[in-house]
Amino acid sequence: MEKKITANTKIFDALEINPNAGEILMSYGMHCLGCALAHGETVGEAANVHGADLDKMLEELNDID
Numbered sequence: 725m726e727k728k729i730t731a732n733t734k735i736f737d738a739l740e741i742n743p744n745a746g747e748i749l750m751s752y753g754m755h756c757l758g759c760a761l762a763h764g765e766t767v768g769e770a771a772n773v774h775g776a777d778l779d780k781m782l783e784e785l786n787d788i789d
Contacts, residue, residue, distance in 0.1 A: 728786055735754075752774055
């Protein structure tokens with residue numbers, strides 16, 4: 725079964741699930757993907773901090789071809 729990125733997925737894990745996640749997250753203003761927080765912060769927490777539309781971002785993150 726294919727892994728799905730959710731609000732509870734750690735940013736670090738999202739980067740492993742979707743090779744394009746870094747580019748997508750940076751388009752939402754998340755430019756410190758290599759920082760220590762990326763290992764412990766969830767996609768939902770990051771969206772909240774950066775004022776991103778979580779649902780739209782999750783849709784893009786899960787659109788893996």
